[in-house]
Amino acid sequence: MAYEKFNILESTAVPLPIENIDTDQIIPARFLKATERKGFGENLFRDWRYDSNNNPKEDFVLNNNKYSGKILIGGKNFGSGSSREHAAWAIYDYGFRCVVSSFFADIFKNNCLNIGVLPVQISPKFLEVILERIYKDPSTLIIVDLRKQLIKIQGSEYYENFEINNYKKNNMLNGYDDIDYLLNLKESIKNFSKKTPL
Amino acid sequence: MAKTLFDKVWDSHVVKKIEKGPDVLFIDRHMVHEVTSPVAFLGLRNRDIKVLFPEKTFATADHNTPTRNQHLPVKDYLSSKQLKALEENAKYHGISYWGLGHEKNGIVHVIGPEHGITLPGATIVCGDSHTSTHGAFGAIAFGIGTSEVEMVLSTQCVMQPKPKKMRININGQLNEAVTPKDVALFIISKLSTSGATGYFVEYSGEVFSSMTMEGRMTVCNLSIEMGARGGMIAPDDKTFNYISGREFSPKNENWDIAMEYWKTLKSDDDAVFDKEFTFDGSKIEPMITYGTNPGMGISINSGIPSSNQHEGNKETFLKSLEYMDYSEGDKILGKKIDFVFLGSCTNGRIEDFRAFTNIVKGRKKAPNVTAWLVPGSHKVEKAIKDEGLLTILNESGFELREPGCSACLAMNDDKIPPGKYAVSTSNRNFEGRQGPGSRTLLASPIVAAAAAITGKVTDPRYL
Numbered sequence: 001m002a003y004e005k006f007n008i009l010e011s012t013a014v015p016l017p018i019e020n021i022d023t024d025q026i027i028p029a030r031f032l033k034a035t036e037r038k039g040f041g042e043n044l045f046r047d048w049r050y051d052s053n054n055n056p057k058e059d060f061v062l063n064n065n066k067y068s069g070k071i072l073i074g075g076k077n078f079g080s081g082s083s084r085e086h087a088a089w090a091i092y093d094y095g096f097r098c099v100v101s102s103f104f105a106d107i108f109k110n111n112c113l114n115i116g117v118l119p120v121q122i123s124p125k126f127l128e129v130i131l132e133r134i135y136k137d138p139s140t141l142i143i144v145d146l147r148k149q150l151i152k153i154q155g156s157e158y159y160e161n162f163e164i165n166n167y168k169k170n171n172m173l174n175g176y177d178d179i180d181y182l183l184n185l186k187e188s189i190k191n192f193s194k195k196t197p198l
Numbered sequence: 199m200a201k202t203l204f205d206k207v208w209d210s211h212v213v214k215k216i217e218k219g220p221d222v223l224f225i226d227r228h229m230v231h232e233v234t235s236p237v238a239f240l241g242l243r244n245r246d247i248k249v250l251f252p253e254k255t256f257a258t259a260d261h262n263t264p265t266r267n268q269h270l271p272v273k274d275y276l277s278s279k280q281l282k283a284l285e286e287n288a289k290y291h292g293i294s295y296w297g298l299g300h301e302k303n304g305i306v307h308v309i310g311p312e313h314g315i316t317l318p319g320a321t322i323v324c325g326d327s328h329t330s331t332h333g334a335f336g337a338i339a340f341g342i343g344t345s346e347v348e349m350v351l352s353t354q355c356v357m358q359p360k361p362k363k364m365r366i367n368i369n370g371q372l373n374e375a376v377t378p379k380d381v382a383l384f385i386i387s388k389l390s391t392s393g394a395t396g397y398f399v400e401y402s403g404e405v406f407s408s409m410t411m412e413g414r415m416t417v418c419n420l421s422i423e424m425g426a427r428g429g430m431i432a433p434d435d436k437t438f439n440y441i442s443g444r445e446f447s448p449k450n451e452n453w454d455i456a457m458e459y460w461k462t463l464k465s466d467d468d469a470v471f472d473k474e475f476t477f478d479g480s481k482i483e484p485m486i487t488y489g490t491n492p493g494m495g496i497s498i499n500s501g502i503p504s505s506n507q508h509e510g511n512k513e514t515f516l517k518s519l520e521y522m523d524y525s526e527g528d529k530i531l532g533k534k535i536d537f538v539f540l541g542s543c544t545n546g547r548i549e550d551f552r553a554f555t556n557i558v559k560g561r562k563k564a565p566n567v568t569a570w571l572v573p574g575s576h577k578v579e580k581a582i583k584d585e586g587l588l589t590i591l592n593e594s595g596f597e598l599r600e601p602g603c604s605a606c607l608a609m610n611d612d613k614i615p616p617g618k619y620a621v622s623t624s625n626r627n628f629e630g631r632q633g634p635g636s637r638t639l640l641a642s643p644i645v646a647a648a649a650a651i652t653g654k655v656t657d658p659r660y661l
Contacts, residue, residue, distance in 0.1 A: 019514040020391055020491050024628040029607040033262060033276035035236035035283045047630045052616065075511060077392040080425065080491070081628060082607075083327040084234065085343035106395050106427055107327060110358075111343035165359060167219025178345070179241070182353040185214060185222065186250070189353055192213045193251065198226045198320050198456070 003116030005175040009098055009144040010154070012069035015134050016061050017127075021074055022081035023108060027090045029082075040086055041093030066138045073130060074101040078119075079108025088112045098144050100151065102127045113168050114178065120144060120151055126160045129153070146173060200466040202363050203432050204398050207338045207463065211321045213355060220357040226320040228350045229306045230257040230293070232284040233609070234325030238348035239287040249291040251354045256315055257288045257295040260305045261326075262609040265572050265599035268298050277610065291351075304575020304601045307331040307543035311415065312577050314444025318433035318460040323350055328543045328625060330421040333430035334414035335437055336463045338398070340428040361427055362472040364397040365465075368405040370479035375659050377553065378413035379545060379623065379642035381405060382420035383485035383495040388477070390510070391493035395425030397473065400465060405479040406431050411440040412549045419544045420625055423492035432464040486655060487627050487640040488530055489518040494627070498645060498657050502528045521629055522637050523617075530655050533639075537620035538569040538650040539632070540643055541599075542606040545623035546574030548581045550643040555587045557647035557658055563595035564653030570612055571596055572604040596650070608633045621649040 031043040048060050056063040072091065078101040079087060088111040091099065097117060102124040104112075112119045122130075133140045133153055141154035146169060152159030170176065182189070201209070214222040228251075235257070242248065249255055262277040272278040281298065288295035296302040302309060307328055310316040318336035323329060325347045332339035346356050366385060386393075399421050406414060414431050421429030438460065441447045448456040483497035496502065504526040508515045519525065524533075540546075540554050551573065563569060571591065573579040579601055582588050588598055605612040606624035608631070614620045616635025623646050627638035639655065648658040 017511075018517065019511040020493075022491065022626075022628045024607075024626065024631050028630055028634070029261075029609045030634075032233050032609065033274075033280055035280055036240065037237045047634055052634065075514065077395070077425070080391055081327065081422075081626060083325060083341035083343055085237075085325075085345060088343070103392060103395070105392065105425060106361075107341055107343060111345065114343060114345035165219050167216050167357075178357050179245070179349055179352055182222065182349055182355055182357070183245075183247075185355070186353060189213055189222075189224065189250070189355055192224055193354065196211070196224060196226060198317055 003175055006097065006116060006118055006146050006172040008146070009070060010141055011071050012139060013071035013073050013100070013134055013142045014061055014067045014069055015073045015131050017073065017075045017131050019075040020077045020080055023079055023084050023087035024081055026079070026087040027084065032084060032086050037089055039093070040090035041095065044090040044094045070095060070097045071142050071144065072096045072099045073127070073134065074099055076101065076103045076124070078104050080105040083107045085111045085115065088115050088117055092117050100127070100130065113172070116172065116175070118144065118146060118172060120162045122151060122160050122162060126158065129158055200468040200470065202465040202469040202471065203336060203400055203430060203463055204338065204363055207319050207321065208360060220359045222355050223321060223358055225323050225350050225354050225356060226254060227315055227322040228255045229310055229322065229324035229329065230255060230347070231261055231306050231324070231326065232259050232280045233261040234344050235287065235347055236280060236283045238344050238351055239283070241348040242352055245352070247352055249293060249351045252292040254354060255293045255351065256310070257284055257293050258303055258306050258309060259284060259297045261603045261607065263298055263602040264610050265602050265604045265612055268600045272298070301576050304577065305543045305546060305603055307419065308546055308574030308578065311335065312444070312575060314441055314447030317441060317447065317456070318437060319463050323356060327422045328419050330426070330428040331415050331419040331543055333418035333421065333428050334411060335441070336430055336433035336460070338428060338430065341422065361398040362396055364394055364399045364426070364473045365471040366399055366401050367403040367474065367476040368479045369403045370405065372405060372479050372482060375484050375644055376482050377642040377644060378409055378416040380482055380485045381479070382417045383487065383492070383640065384482045385477070386420065386424045386492050387485070387495040389424045389475070391423060391491045392425040394421070397426050399426045399429035401429055401431050407434065410549060411436055412547045415547070416544055420492070423625060433460050484642065484645055484658065486530055486645060488522065488524055490521055490627055490629050492625065492627060492640060494518065495640070496530060498531060498655065502526060502530060531657060533655045534619065535621050535639070535649050535654055536566065536568065536618040537614050538567055538646050539572070539605045539620055539622040539624060540646055541570070541572030541574065541604055542624035543574065544625045545643050546572060546578065548578050550623065551578065551582050551587055554643040554647040555590050557644055557661065558594040558596065558651060559590050561594055561651045563650050566653045567650050569596050569650050570599060570605055572599045573601045575601050605632050607631065621646045621655065
């Protein structure tokens with residue numbers, strides 16, 4: 001599925017520095033019953049965001065209008081657990097384009113890259129600095145430059161480079177999709193299949 | 199160059215290497231279920247393409263299905279719509295579909311091995327993280343997202359950077375009442391819930407070689423809970439005996455050809471792993487979790503650690519205990535429980551039901567405990583009945599439900615109510631995993647059985 005190209009993102013950010021945020025928190029299983037990719041943002045962090053009567057929980061960051069933006073700052077091991085891509089869809093649908101953490105779970109990271117959410121892994125120290133700045137001033141702008149593989153806090157000397165493989169980087173810069181790439185390989189895949197023993 | 203088991207299987211499936219990018223990996227078996235596939239099939243429809251290899255694709259319904267009255271129409275509108283979508287998609291693309299009521303229906307990771315779909319040296323994917331289960335046969339098996347499901351449906355390939363390699367060696371004899379589930383929970387408690395992220399694990403040593411195939415499946419199933427994409431065990435005679443004669447396993451001369459390949463599937467003696475861990479199997483005790491990720495496990499006789507002992511973020515740790523309404527230093531033994539769940543792709547096979555039944559035999563279920571016993575498949579359900587386990591379970595006050603994922607992820611009606619405690623043989627104790635507000639203690643079928651009898655966390659050795 002085509003998605004928005006990613007080049008430079010300049011935005012305020014939403015801090016959620018809890019460790020091991022699993023995909024069941026990002027989108028609980030009971031909201032996975034759709035047959036289309038629509039409306040998942042409504043249920044992003046559902047059980048942290050709303051109480052059992054569907055009233056917003058005031059102490060949850062998405063209900064705090066001090067914080068907003070297209071960047072979500074998570075704690076270590078963000079996106080662990082279930083492979084549900086719905087978690088990445090919910091994050092995208094809510095309006096985030098980038099998740100920053102000191103460590104990502106593997107499948108979640110892949111899912112993000114496949115749908116146009118950029119996972120940016122930074123050092124635990126830089127994560128602390130970013131969080132400190134945002135807490136002090138929620139209007140702090142974070143700049144994520146994919147081409148330069150650079151994340152910085154605007155108006156400060158703080159920045160870090162981040163890793164992304166060239167292939168995925170190119171896909172995100174251009175909004176390309178793996179399936180187009182693979183469909184072009186179809187003939188060699190068919191030939192390969194004849195050699196496989198199983 | 200010396201190769202690991204993982205290298206051998208991976209390298210033989212690479213269609214193309216992309217410079218500074220992922221490998222294009224050919225997939226031998228694609229398992230599909232109702233929840234993570236509809237959007238992928240929609241993608242194919244939008245491109246007006248068909249599934250490239252329907253004969254390598256197997257579909258079943260398990261995640262959102264009811265575990266009672268499966269012969270009746272599914273009441274939940276959205277679930278029934280999702281099931282209908284899979285049925286129609288399977289039909290349109292010519293994929294075998296073992297839907298609700300089909301004799302081969304069951305949890306995707308239970309039925310794959312049961313029918314010989316799961317084979318050594320194969321690459322197996324499914325839109326489900328517990329696909330790692332199939333690694334028990336020496337396959338590379340891992341969970342994928344829906345975009346990747348679409349890739350495999352349309353091209354039989356995924357694009358993945360090759361993971362790093364880890365080996366976990368456990369030698370020695372396991373103690374009484376220590377099951378494969380305990381071995382896995384022990385490993386995860388040592389490595390943490392992210393300790394193997396970026397790696398593919400090989401389990402090696404006496405403990406795994408003497409384990410049954412079903413035990414190996416339990417261990418490999420839980421690989422993802424320490425962040426690993428998958429885990430695998432080199433195939434041996436046990437593996438070959440298990441596969442032999444099953445519906446989809448190779449027959450006659452194809453079996454001989456396959457065996458020649460399968461016998462090469464072990465790590466070379468001088469193969470190098472990026473990381474290795476070694477543990478002593480005789481030191482493992484029956485395990486149970488006390489927190490909200492599978493890494494928060496302890497031996498059943500010990501206390502809940504204090505936040506000072508806990509490596510990692512203190513606030514996150516305390517938030518977790520607050521959710522469980524437990525305190526630092528509390529003994530886990532004797533904690534009151536309300537529900538017991540036996541089932542899931544982790545512990546929903548016949549050996550798990552035998553182990554559970556063996557404990558409850560001649561005893562009565564505690565009146566305050568609600569127990570949900572959910573077989574992993576119809577085949578397991580049938581064996582429970584044929585072996586006479588059901589009679590024993592009924593005499594002890596337990597009922598059997600129909601197969602499915604059930605309360606493991608609570609997509610159907612099997613939800614643990616808010617604030618209630620469940621000793622569960624499943625794989626995840628995340629907040630709300632078994633229903634909003636539910637509290638999960640992960641354990642083996644034996645520990646679950648002991649808890650079902652006493653109504654509290656109990657060491658099965660002293661029941």
